[in-house]
Amino acid sequence: MPPPATAPIGVVLARTAKTAARAFDHALATAGSSQPIWQILISLKTRTVANQRELADAVGIQGATLTHHLNGMETTGLVTRRRDPDNRRVHLVELTDQGEQLFHRLATAAIAHDKRLRTGFTDDEITLLASLLHRLAANVTDEPAP
Amino acid sequence: MPPPATAPIGVVLARTAKTAARAFDHALATAGSSQPIWQILISLKTRTVANQRELADAVGIQGATLTHHLNGMETTGLVTRRRDPDNRRVHLVELTDQGEQLFHRLATAAIAHDKRLRTGFTDDEITLLASLLHRLAANVTDEPAP
């Protein structure tokens, strides 16, 4: 029996996201990784980040928190950090081969997870759901003008 | 510019939930509380939980984690715990007046948050969204039969 339609949408959203996140977190843990590391890997692969501050913003964490994760990732050989010759204040973060490999393994897990999530949905339904979620997020995003 | 529709639905879901959760967490913090405490209060008010194990399940945490939170809530005067005379292994958790008051304050904040989330949505759209989210959650819930 599903919960009544009168349940606050915020509760439904949080509950769904928690359920989905737990399933994916488990997949990440099985692959020997975690959410923040996965987020950092994605950002490094799919965005052009000029510096660590932008990377932290992309991941949605503070700079010091990012440093914490990068320290661990450097220790385990996933990334390297070196000074930018053009501006030695900037530390260039780069994936190692090992980091690349982990990224691909996690990407495979992510694709499998998403396929599982989409079970029983049509493409149109997914598009509709994504659209509704975007509108929802916009309602609690208080950035007036970028 | 919204992210492309090709973004994995899991990513869209996680991002939306994180945005919404941050906004609500901020409201909870302003009211001097937090998510786990709010979840515990909701469960105590709206469900009939026979014991702490059921309460932990309702909140989605382990028993020891619940004990941790209940210790804090007892210290700050939100709940009381006493032995069930019928089964002295069971600890009955009850809200104090102060706990009731906090519940009502947080409920007010939750209602305001949900109203904010619903901005620009019709009731039908919210019902549709909830329905889609329920189906999504069902895809990653691996309980065969209760």
Added chain:
DNA sequence: TATTGTTATACTCTATAACTATA
């Protein structure tokens, strides 16, 4: 023995403040 809950301990993620290095 099984059930209920607590204690002890530790780990992850996160943040703020103070600091270093560079410009």
Added chain:
DNA sequence: TATAGTTATAGAGTATAACAATA
């Protein structure tokens, strides 16, 4: 002075394992 990043420290939330109390 301003910017980029690190270090130091702390706190919240969570979990597992070992334990105590009760049945």
